[in-house]
Amino acid sequence: MIENPAIRRDRLSSFFAAFDVAAEQAMPEAANLLLLGQAGELRSLVFLPHAPAAANPGEEVLAAVSIDFGGPANPLIAALPDRVELAFEAAPAMRAVADLLATEASARRCGRQIALDNLCRLLLLLLLRHMIDEGSARPGLLAGLSHPQLFPALVAMQEAPAHGWSVDELAAIAGMSRTRFMALFPRVLGTTPMAHLAHWRMVLARRELERGSRVKLVARRIGYSSAAAFSRAYQRTFGEPPILMRQEHAVPGRAALTSR
Template sequence: MDKLTSILNQFSFSTGVFYTGQLCGLGSFEDEKSQTGHIHLLKQGELEAHEPGKAPVIFNEPTLIFYPRPVPHTIRAEKDSNTEVVCAEVHYGAGPSNPLASSLPSMISIPVNRDHRFKETVEWLFEEAFGSKCARQLVMDRLCEVLIVQLLRWVINNHQVDVGLMAGLADSRLARSMEAIHKEPAKNWNLVELAELANMARSRFAAHFREVNGQTPGDYIATWRVEVAKTHLKKGKRVGWVANEVGYENTSTLARIFRSRTGISPKEWQKQFMDH
């Protein structure tokens, strides 16, 4: 299992295209209660994207604009610019507050022509969006999911983030130790083992890990265990079983760590998820 697959197995996501066509005027995505990220694909024309408190960004070539978290923003096009877009929502299985979405900038943009595989996927999506083939909605939704995976590959390969999960996976020294944590969250990892995987001295590894990930190795392991626990809880697993599965001897230890990171107990979180 590669380093990105192990992440996506925990932070499942789905997309839903909700608009295709010409954009005239202002499109607003400022619902404070929103739990979704957004994709805006510019097919042609000129588009202005704006977040409160930041300078507007102008796009005038085919571009993927990705808001991984529920960030208030607007997109605008002049009426005579003949601007065409495809817009989709991004839903995360356990909600948008996860290390994957949190490790990315509030907005990422990639010109469609940056990579030939990326361009092929986008062109296929545009063909579906502005055509009338059978199962059009289903194909568009799946293609948007493929685009996100391609974008994440691009972020890792091009070192586009400085701190957090994606930065750690892009770091040639830390990637092996992080992959090991992801694959075996229940293992009682110690600093010496993780430093050896990174081929670094223990003190240097600890300092570099914290600098890149924004957490100590111990805190990162605890955070990852909570995310793995959420995956099991979503499937209706008992809290006691989940605790053992992620490396804790009893439910009280899991509950303490879980509450420190989510504000609620595993049972409360599971109930909230099931109710939705």
């Protein structure tokens, strides 16, 4: 994903490409996605991005799922509020997916885990799309992805992190002057364009290292001219050198490759 220079202006694809979504059925108190209803009929969902449900939601729980969003580094999940509630009456497509999810969660059929993972992924995609369409009142990534002028610049950085982006280039993509862009971006996202780009690069780098990629290769993929410069930036961000993450996820018997 991070090698692809194409800029597709798709606000969610880069996040789903970078982070794996896995799901498993759970007890309601240990779940972060609850499908609620009455008399067996789905009515709403409760989504808790940052912690499992701790209290009785007050309705019948038709399905309770624990979703792993690819770790706490996922910046889109981190940007969401602590609790999201949605009535299916206003989202028929989401309800259809939730119905299938509830059925799979309660059954023990072949391919169940694949179905759960993919249905949760689709439901999460639809929910995030709905939230982007609704907009966000607080500064952050969700607000930026909801902004009609800023989101193309955000997606450009997300889709081509290795590109040597400049403020002028990003402002042109957003269709505004440099001055206007530099004033608006931090007001909507709570950070500067270059700080956002640097953080996104580090997030991608960490995911690539977790997946077993070599330090030099990761550095090149996210736009660093040398592994040393990348290692310094990585350590400033995460407080440890990238080689440690690489070693933790190295294939057994191939430790000699971890520093390459």
